[in-house]
Amino acid sequence: MKENIKNEDKIYENIEEIDRQFKNKKQIPKKNLDIINKKVFENIIIAIIVLVYSNFLNLGALNIETNIYIVDLKVFTMALIILTIVLFELSYKKENTSIFIHSIETFLLSLFTMIGIYVYKLYFEKYEVLVAFVGYVFAIYYVLKATITYIKLNKEYKENLNDINEIIKK
Numbered sequence: 001m002k003e004n005i006k007n008e009d010k011i012y013e014n015i016e017e018i019d020r021q022f023k024n025k026k027q028i029p030k031k032n033l034d035i036i037n038k039k040v041f042e043n044i045i046i047a048i049i050v051l052v053y054s055n056f057l058n059l060g061a062l063n064i065e066t067n068i069y070i071v072d073l074k075v076f077t078m079a080l081i082i083l084t085i086v087l088f089e090l091s092y093k094k095e096n097t098s099i100f101i102h103s104i105e106t107f108l109l110s111l112f113t114m115i116g117i118y119v120y121k122l123y124f125e126k127y128e129v130l131v132a133f134v135g136y137v138f139a140i141y142y143v144l145k146a147t148i149t150y151i152k153l154n155k156e157y158k159e160n161l162n163d164i165n166e167i168i169k170k
Contacts, residue, residue, distance in 0.1 A: 032157055035153075036149075036150060036153045036154065036157075039098075039146075039149050039150075039153065040146045040147075040149055040150050041146075043142045043143070043145050043146035043149065044142065044143065044146050046102075046105075046142050047138070047139040047141075047142035047143055047146075048139075050109065050135055050138040050139055050142065051135050051136075051138075051139050053109075053135070054131050054132060054134065054135025054136075054138075055135070057073075057076075057113075057116065057131045057135075058128050058131050058132060060072060061120065061124075061127055061128060061131070062128075066120075069120070070117055070120065070121070073113060073114075073116055073117045073120065074117065076113050077110055077113045077114045077117070080106055080107075080109055080110030080113060081107075081110045083106050083110075084103050084106045084107040084110055087099055087100075087102055087103030087106055088100070088103045090103075091103055105138075109138065112134050116130075116131065
């Protein structure tokens with residue numbers, strides 16, 4: 001009887017040990033977590049930058065003379081297009097899809113700024129609302145992208161853990 005109790009205790013201890021090891025393996029190591037966090041924070045920072053950019057566009061529309069503001073929009077458009085070209089070239093040289101996606105996003109932002117010139121001239125009363133709306137759309141896009149990236153990378157890491165054979169052996 002005592003032997004059965006001792007054997008059952010050993011079995012429970014083994015099961016608890018296996019459970020602890022399994023839980024420890026499920027936790028993401030600091031190295032991998034740093035990579036995931038870097039990608040997430042990168043997108044959050046870009047969202048903040050786009051919001052600040054759209055706020056500056058709105059402040060400029062209210063406080064700068066029309067002719068000077070239109071020149072500023074043209075300069076911003078050219079700067080963003082140059083940045084887009086640099087990002088496309090960089091993504092091609094490094095064969096990096098992440099940089100390629102950022103270059104497409106920068107291109108869309110430059111396109112929005114270029115279209116903003118004509119919206120400012122033709123529909124001044126709607127310009128501020130449009131700039132704020134597009135800024136929020138970009139920010140929401142980047143926050144969603146960050147969330148999806150976090151979920152996807154966590155899921156990939158957990159799927160790559162293949163410790164079923166280890167558990168069976170124990």
